[in-house]
């Protein structure tokens with residue numbers, strides 16, 4: 466199935482909550498635009514990321530960089546994702562794709578595909594992912610012609626798409642990562658979120674971090690941030706929502722917040738509004754989530770996160786995205802190779818761009834040429850995600 470194929474002739478709605486939801490979306494948009502945390506990536510005269518951007522990011526916990534990816538690059542991503550979706554298993558239980566071939570993910574050890582019933586909330590109120598999604602979202606009723614289950618999340622996505630790998634090596638985005646997490650920043654993980662119209666599952670309200678909430682050295686940036694590049698844009702109806710400023714508040718009692726609001730429509734939350742090619746960043750400590758997509762628009766998010774080195778080095782963590790482990794220098798180096806691979810892949814496609822130099826592996830750049838062998842080398846790379 467193509468990522469933008471719309472299978473619903475009959476439109477899904479929010480049922481009895483439709484009018485309240487419509488009002489919430491409009492009000493949320495107004496609140497979002499009033500924050501002013503959006504604009505192109507800009508630099509100070511000395512080449513560092515513009516201080517207004519950093520100030521706004523640290524104040525609200527998110528930011529939207531406008532016009533980062535051009536139309537051609539977006540089409541490359543769309544093509545890769547469509548090619549990938551041709552080769553995924555036809556169902557959660559199958560190892561065969563729609564053409565009867567072994568699915569692209571079969572034989573991989575890491576978990577890559579997450580399926581959900583249409584418009585459901587697969588995580589909310591469960592113990593999955595360390596129980597970090599404690600409150601259930603409203604689940605609208607899908608239309609009769611919706612599929613039984615659909616893939617809404619793909620992990621380890623850089624091994625499936627060179628276009629996504631090139632986004633990962635984008636020099637301006639890596640400069641942003643450096644400005645927020647320091648020159649020796651490290652990877653977290655990478656994902657594709659697909660929210661199809663009338664099908665896309667919700668992601669219940671959560672804060673991402675699991676490890677450092679009680680650390681005496683905890684601060685506003687301890688659990689890193691995620692980039693969220695939008696291929697078709699993201700609206701109030703299908704996009705991520707963030708409660709501004711919550712990255713500063715420590716671990717929140719999310720169940721209580723939802724219960725006090727009497728609804729999953731948290732009153733202070735705002736949507737991350739993006740045009741195609743915009744790239745958001747969200748502090749992983751901020752309270753965030755997204756609603757089931759009853760709108761007519763697909764959201765395809767190229768999601769990838771980065772950490773401060775000091776937040777992962779020597780830390781024992783995991784169990785959500787992969788096995789529990791202690792993240793020593795060797796593990797971090799191994800996982801970080803995706804950065805120079807991505808930089809090289811991007812350089813090959815856009816030779817006139819000024820490439821980012823990733824300081825921790827700068828001396829060994831020659832080891833990380835993006836070629837057929839490298840492609841084999843990164844199979845199952847996400848077994849080594851640095852998940853805190």
Ligand SMILES: O=C(O)CCC(=O)C(=O)O
Nearest residue numbers: 658668673691705755766
């Ligand atoms: O894109 C979404 O809907 C959810 C993303 C998210 O929760 C995350 O990146 O932590």
